[in-house]
Amino acid sequence: MSGGVSRRRLLALAGAGLAAGLVGAGPARAQAVYSQIYDAKRKKWIDYDPSRAQQYYQAYGSVPAEFKRQLVPFRTAEKPGTIIIDGDRHFLYLVQPDFKAIRYGIGVGRDGFGWAGIVSIGRMVEWPSWTPPPEMIARDPRSAQWANGMPGGPDNPLGARAMYLYEGGKDTIYRIHGTAEPWSIGLNISSGCIRLNNDDVTDLYSRVAIKTKVIVLMSGAALYRGV
Amino acid sequence: MFRIDLALKRGFRSGRMGALRSVVAAATLLGGAGAACAAEVIVGLTAWPSAQVTGHIIGELAAEKFGDTPVFLERGSVGLLTAIAKGEADIYPELWSPNLDAAVQRVGGSLTISPRSVAGHQGICATSAAVRQTGIRSVADLTKPEIAAAFDTDDDGRGELWIGDGSWFSSNVERVRARSIGYDQTMQLLEGAEAVAMAAVDAGSALDRPVVFYCYSPHHVFVLHDIVVLEEPAYDAARWSIVAPADDKDWLAHSRAETGWDKSSLSIAFATRLTTERPELAEMLARMQFEPGDIAAMSYAVEVDGKSPEAAAEEWLAANRARVEGWFK
Numbered sequence: 347m348s349g350g351v352s353r354r355r356l357l358a359l360a361g362a363g364l365a366a367g368l369v370g371a372g373p374a375r376a377q378a379v380y381s382q383i384y385d386a387k388r389k390k391w392i393d394y395d396p397s398r399a400q401q402y403y404q405a406y407g408s409v410p411a412e413f414k415r416q417l418v419p420f421r422t423a424e425k426p427g428t429i430i431i432d433g434d435r436h437f438l439y440l441v442q443p444d445f446k447a448i449r450y451g452i453g454v455g456r457d458g459f460g461w462a463g464i465v466s467i468g469r470m471v472e473w474p475s476w477t478p479p480p481e482m483i484a485r486d487p488r489s490a491q492w493a494n495g496m497p498g499g500p501d502n503p504l505g506a507r508a509m510y511l512y513e514g515g516k517d518t519i520y521r522i523h524g525t526a527e528p529w530s531i532g533l534n535i536s537s538g539c540i541r542l543n544n545d546d547v548t549d550l551y552s553r554v555a556i557k558t559k560v561i562v563l564m565s566g567a568a569l570y571r572g573v
Numbered sequence: 574m575f576r577i578d579l580a581l582k583r584g585f586r587s588g589r590m591g592a593l594r595s596v597v598a599a600a601t602l603l604g605g606a607g608a609a610c611a612a613e614v615i616v617g618l619t620a621w622p623s624a625q626v627t628g629h630i631i632g633e634l635a636a637e638k639f640g641d642t643p644v645f646l647e648r649g650s651v652g653l654l655t656a657i658a659k660g661e662a663d664i665y666p667e668l669w670s671p672n673l674d675a676a677v678q679r680v681g682g683s684l685t686i687s688p689r690s691v692a693g694h695q696g697i698c699a700t701s702a703a704v705r706q707t708g709i710r711s712v713a714d715l716t717k718p719e720i721a722a723a724f725d726t727d728d729d730g731r732g733e734l735w736i737g738d739g740s741w742f743s744s745n746v747e748r749v750r751a752r753s754i755g756y757d758q759t760m761q762l763l764e765g766a767e768a769v770a771m772a773a774v775d776a777g778s779a780l781d782r783p784v785v786f787y788c789y790s791p792h793h794v795f796v797l798h799d800i801v802v803l804e805e806p807a808y809d810a811a812r813w814s815i816v817a818p819a820d821d822k823d824w825l826a827h828s829r830a831e832t833g834w835d836k837s838s839l840s841i842a843f844a845t846r847l848t849t850e851r852p853e854l855a856e857m858l859a860r861m862q863f864e865p866g867d868i869a870a871m872s873y874a875v876e877v878d879g880k881s882p883e884a885a886a887e888e889w890l891a892a893n894r895a896r897v898e899g900w901f902k
Contacts, residue, residue, distance in 0.1 A: 421797050422775040423876045424768070432776045434726040439776065447779070464766055561772045564726065564733060564763055 413437075413451020413531050415546050420447035429467075429522075429550075429560045431540060436531070438522070438542065440553060450550060451531045453541040462564040465520070466557050468512025473498030474523070501526050506544040507551040511560055522560075523547060614641045614854065615662040617653040622875035622882060623791065623868045624667035627841070629886030631664055631858070638901065639854060651676050657844045658683040664858065665842040667868075669693065671835055672742060677842075685855070686842045689862045693837035694802065695743060695789045697734070700774065701799035703783035712805040712833075713754060715785065721759035723783050734760045735770040735786045746815055747787050749828040760785075774798060789837070791868035793876050805833040839868070860900040867893075 413436065420439055424430065430439040430447075433454045439447040476496045478489040496502055505524015510517055522540045524547035525531070531543055542550060614635045618628045632643030646653070646662050650673060656662035658680040668677070668686060677684060697712045704710070707723045714720050715734070724732025736751070737744035744764055751757040763770075770786055771794060777784035778798045785803070794800060812831040816824040847855040867889070874885035890897060 418779060420775065420779045423771060423793060423797060423873075424775070425879065430772045430776060432773075435776070435780060435782075437776070437780075439779075462765060462769055464768060561769055563773045563776060564735070564765065564769060 415448065415450050415549065417442070417446055418449045419445060420449075421445045422447075424559070424561070427554070427558060429554065429558060431522075431560065431562045433540075433563065438540065438550070440550060448550075448553075450542050450546045453525065453527075453531045454539075462562050463513070465511040465513045465518055465560045465562070467509045467522075467554060467560060468515070468517060468556065469510040470551060470554075470556060471498075471508045471510070472551075473506060474502070474504045474508040476502050476504045503527075505541070505547055507547045509551065509554065509558075522550070612640065612642050613644055614664065614851075615644050615646050615656075616664045617656065617662045617666065618645050618647045618882075619650050619653060619665075619667065620647070621667075621872075622885075623871040625882035626871035626875065626885045626889065627666040627863070627868075628664070629883045630890060631666060631841070631861070633886060633890060634857065634897070635854060638857065639851075641854070654680050654684065657842075660844070660846070663844050663847060667839050668842045670838050670840070672837070683845055684842050685845045685848065685859075687840045687859045687861070689859070690838040690840040691791065691863050691865055691868055693790060693839055693865075695787075695834040695837055696805065697803045698786055698788035698794075699801050699803055700777055700782070700784045701801060702777070702781045703785060704801050706783050709783075709785070710804055712750075712756070712803045714803070715756035715760055716754065716758070718759050721756065724760065724785055727761075729761070732760045732785070733763055735763045735765065735773070737764060737787045738767055739764040743787065743789075745818065745824075746830060746834070748825060749815060749830045752825060753829050753831045774800075791865045791872065793869055793873040796869050796873045797877065806831070808832050808835040810835075857900060862900070 418439075420441065422428075422430070422441055422445070424441050426441050426443045428441045430441065431437075431452070432439070433452075436452050436454065438450045438452045440450070441447050475498050476492070477494070478486075478492055478496075483490045483493060498504070503526055504521070505526060508521050508523040511520040511522065512518060520539045522542065524544040525541040527541075528543040531541065541547075614632070616628045616632045616635075618625050628645060632645065635641040635643055646656065648656055648662070650669075653662060653665055654673070654676055657665060665684070670677075670690075677686070697715070699709055703723070707714075707720045709715070709720050715732070721732040722730055724734065726733050734751075734756070736747035748757075748762060751760065751762055774784050774786060774794060775797075776782075788794065788800065788802065790802075809832045812829065813835070814829045816828045818824045821827055841858050841861055843855060843858050847858070871885055871889065874880045874888070875882055878885075880888070
């Protein structure tokens with residue numbers, strides 16, 4: 347049950363985040379753009395101190411083993427080449443022949459949480475530029491300097507590669523992308539959509555093409571019509 | 574945010590096939606000479622894999638045994654019934670009951686349904702991990718909060734249960750069942766594209782995670798994974814009353830379904846006039862008998878193995894030659 351570990355880790359870190367959120371407005375507020383975590387019980391995003399996850403990453407040089415890229419058994423009717431994203435368990439599967447899949451660890455952001463469905467890759471970009479949305483500029487004045495676009499590079503929050511998800515030929519605003527914060531893989535952190543570390547997103551990028559089918563599972567369930 | 578009201582890629586039940594039906598109805602009508610041409614047999618192909626494989630099996634046999642030329646007509650389920658009633662098609666390879674019962678009644682005596690059928694099932698299924706880890710055995714077990722919580726995927730303490738595509742007739746019934754039995758209080762009911770739900774079963778099985786979901790058989794998910802159909806009381810008409818949303822805006826409150834589904838079945842059907850115009854063909858159609866495993870294997874061959882319905886039909890015939898010859902004795 348390797349999947350259970352991510353849940354326990356998430357809850358432990360969420361607990362740490364809760365404490366940090368209560369501590370105060372100063373440093374926590376300064377981190378706001380990059381440090382909120384989803385509290386499912388209260389159904390809201392709360393401030394989160396990322397230092398614990400960062401410490402783990404620094405101590406071990408990587409995220410926990412289950413989030414490392416690996417070939418796993420995966421029985422499915424989906425054709426090889428299809429991407430299946432399990433936001434709940436923080437895994438992205440790239441279906442391979444013979445009932446196998448390459449499994450990548452992912453981080454899921456505010457925008458990547460709570461939707462489900464079938465989309466496809468409509469655009470692929472290496473070292474993409476990034477433009478903060480207006481609400482982020484309003485929330486964090488520091489991001490205003492990039493109002494006209496932040497060029498691609500190691501500090502760019504979209505990381506090394508971005509795959510833009512389309513539905514019916516139109517951009518959904520959701521992306522699979524890299525990250526400047528590799529320690530955040532395995533977490534629900536507020537910035538970004540579906541994040542892989544830069545090495546993994548580069549690997550995934552090299553294996554897929556425009557029109558690749560992407561299935562996003564029902565974690566969060568908001569887009570499944572709850573009844 | 575976007576809605577997942579994606580058009581059904583495939584329609585396993587005609588009653589569910591609104592959008593696809595009209596699309597397919599506009600598709601190819603080859604030949605066009607109709608059933609009056611003795612050597613030409615118009616085989617309807619509805620848009621799900623096992624029906625298409627069965628249609629090609631029928632076409633191959635009609636050619637082999639009687640020298641017929643099969644012509645394949647892609648239609649939605651109700652459109653195919655209408656085509657048969659009008660004399661524009663001859664054969665309906667996989668007719669689902671009770672889903673299409675009302676539509677069959679409307680076309681009256683123009684359609685003959687084979688007395689042989691394959692038993693189908695509709696209900697709630699669980700992965701083997703669910704049974705092993707939670708002890709769940711019955712649908713009613715979903716009303717127990719401690720069991721329901723094991724199916725939680727969003728950390729809100731309630732489990733998630735996919736009840737079908739929002740466009741399916743069965744999804745309304747599943748909502749009623751959840752309310753009548755009481756697991757609407759412990760489980761979050763989800764509607765969405767079947768491919769997403771099946772991928773969730775795939776991902777759950779890969780991690781040995783518990784998953785419950787609306788299921789029907791024959792279906793390739795039973796071949797792909799170790800799946801258990803949850804127990805429930807047998808269908809009881811006295812405890813089953815479904816009001817259509819079109820008839821009553823409070824349909825959910827005014828509906829009741831406290832038991833399992835009525836028996837489902839799938840059968841070959843054909844134009845009644847074949848019994849006089851082509852009695853040997855009508856007899857073959859009435860004698861053909863498939864098993865649930867055949868239907869699941871057809872679905873699997875097309876969906877998982879990626880074979881064309883025609884190729885899957887040829888392989889099935891080659892592998893089941895003795896049974897097939899038995900139909901003609």
